[in-house]
Amino acid sequence: MTGSHVSSVHGSEKPPGRKRWRGIFVTGTDTGVGKTVITAAIAAALRSEGQNVGVWKPVQSGALLGEGITDAERLLRGTGIGERPEQVAPFTFAAPLAPALAAKQAGVDLTMAGLLAAGEPLAERYDALLIEGAGGAAVPLTSDALVADFIAELGVPALIVARCGLGTVNHTLLTAALLRQRGIPVAGVVMNEVDHATSRNDPSTAANAELIERYGGLCVLGQFPWISGEATMERLVRAVKQHMDISPVRQILENVINS
């Protein structure tokens, strides 16, 4: 099935007069790049400025809630938001597979309409949401839609979390190209020191941000440092303040909140 067909299928399913989603979708160049850490950090930083920003993890696969500390619990701890994990992550599957497969294995019919409906209570409680994706933008989400199709359906801009080291330019530009093909504005890129053990000595690291900006026409918001020890709210907020310029994110959210 081609991407354009996938999009047209969902285009025809759109309910008339649906609500407008306020927020930013945090996707990444891969799984394990730091989407949860960065989503929590930016949400915590905005909340520390007094903004009523919430977090949403539409689909979580790889661990059920309560099985250790999953993304939902990490998002809540990192931001100090007082929701229950199941409110933040309404669809959680045990299998460490792409959501489309993990849901199928669990006998759940994951649909675009169901995903959107599950996020509505959160959208009503917050002025804007930071929405953490599953895997990357080309990950199969439902039986006929990728994560990128879901972002397009939400109608929100995306933020790309990328590694710092060799290979990241290729992965970031490919991710941005897919998002743009779906008409999704890219708010920026966060370079995360998730591969800190190798990226410090990686000669590509110093130039990668500039290459991403130049060849991708993208804005790199900063290089988020490796946080040793527990990623507490205070540490996350401090790291954002010291190493990132989140003004493009702030601007986007202010515009949608005030419109």
Ligand SMILES: Nc1ncnc2c1ncn2[C@@H]1O[C@H](COP(=O)(O)OP(=O)(O)O)[C@@H](O)[C@H]1O
């Ligand atoms: N900047 C960072 N400092 C410390 N640990 C990090 C950082 N970025 C990611 N990690 C760790 O790396 C792992 C993957 O990050 P995570 O945010 O879960 O990625 P994703 O959500 O993209 O799958 C987690 O164990 C997380 O705690």
Ligand SMILES: [Mg+2]
């Ligand atoms: Mg995550």
